[in-house]
Amino acid sequence: MQVRSGALPRFLLVYAALYAGYGLTTPFLPALLSQRGLSPTEVGLVLAAGTGIRLAAGPLAGRLADRLGAGRGVLAACAALSAGSALLYLAGHGFAGLLLAGLAHAAATAPLAPLADALALAATTTRTATASTARFAYGTVRGAGSAAFIAGILAAGQVTAFLGLAALPVAGAAAFAALAGATLRLPAEAAAGAPATAGAGSLLRSAVFRRLVAVAALVIGSHAVHDAFAVIRWRAAGLSPATASLLWAEAVAAEVLVFLLVGPPLLARIGPAAALALAAGAGMVRWSVAALTVALPALVGIQALHGLTFALLHLAAMRILAEAVPPALAATAQTLYGTLGLGLATTLATLAAGPLYDALGAGAFWVMAGTCAAALPLVRGLSGTGPAGGTN
Secondary structure, three states: OOOOOOHHHHHHHHHHHHHHHHHHHOOOHHHHHHHOOOOHHHHHHHHHHHHHHHHHHHHHHHHHHHHHOOHHHHHHHHHHHHHHHHHHHHHOOHHHHHHHHHHHHHHHHOOHHHHHHHHHHHHHHOOOOOOOOOOOOHHHHHHHHHHHHHHHHHHHHHHHHHHOOOHHHHHHHHHHHHHHHHHHOOOOOOOOOOOOOOOHHHHHOOHHHHHHHHHHHHHHHOOHHHHHHHHHHHHHOOOOHHHHHHHHHHHHHHHHHHHHHHHHHHHHHHHHHHHHHHHHHHHHHHHHHHHHOOOHHHHHHHHOOHHHHHHHHHHHHHHHHHHHOOHHHHHHHHHHHHHHHHHHHHHHHHHHHHHHHHHHHHHHHHHHHHHHHHHHHHOOOOOOOOOOOOOO
């Protein structure tokens, strides 16, 4: 992709629209489904079905983008489909109608973030002979996305208060439509070389890719007990809802800080492998402390580690994928990484979190610390400089 001087503002607009759309639609979706008459069991089935179709839709869209050499076009098409499918929540009636709406919207939105990452990473790593080529840090646009997600959630609360839950699909559709328009304004993609005749199979035969996915799955999956049961534990210990909200906000603020300011220079200094090890080590500390105490000063300290356990890990993973995966497989690699290392791992860990917490209580956090420890031996040699498009 040729990166002109206006590339950064265009990518900032893409990520702002993308994550604002997520923030407007995702958190309140269960409440919307419930309001439209679904029982708790039916709500769960719609959400689970959406998760299942995402596991297939993301890699398929990534493969299509690589086969056609049209990541920008596929992203714009998926964004437009996301806008249209969001409105199906208003047109659907009953369990069958809302299930179809949920499946359509989940399939359309699944490839959005991985495809955007593939385009952004190509823009930040392309080298040209002209000295005027503009470059920017991936963390800048990804951090802007996290900030936009927060803004989307806050806006969703205001929209719901004034217009009701039914207005959220409309607001989300507007954000995804803006994403489609912003994507078409991105710089045109340059030819990536030979057509992508290899696909997911060649990536899965790569030791580098497999180990990276495993590290991400173990560390990102370790958040499952926290995401599902931290607030329950905090409330049982007497912390107020306002305090719990501030603790969550602190974690997201730490994520934005690492994406925008701390992460890029740290990654440049220590390299991807050490950054992955630091993220896993931070996870061990975070969940060990969570297992031991709910004292507020300790919680404040470990919530700040979210910047390492999520944002720094993500930056390191993106660096490895950008440097180790052939450009012709970039979209396939991003969607496959997002599906296996993030989506499937989080789903399985969340399913396990309930029985673990039921059996062990706060001791479930020790299991999460253990998964982070299991990631440490896998980070050696993940420098991002070796090929990940074939067998290693």
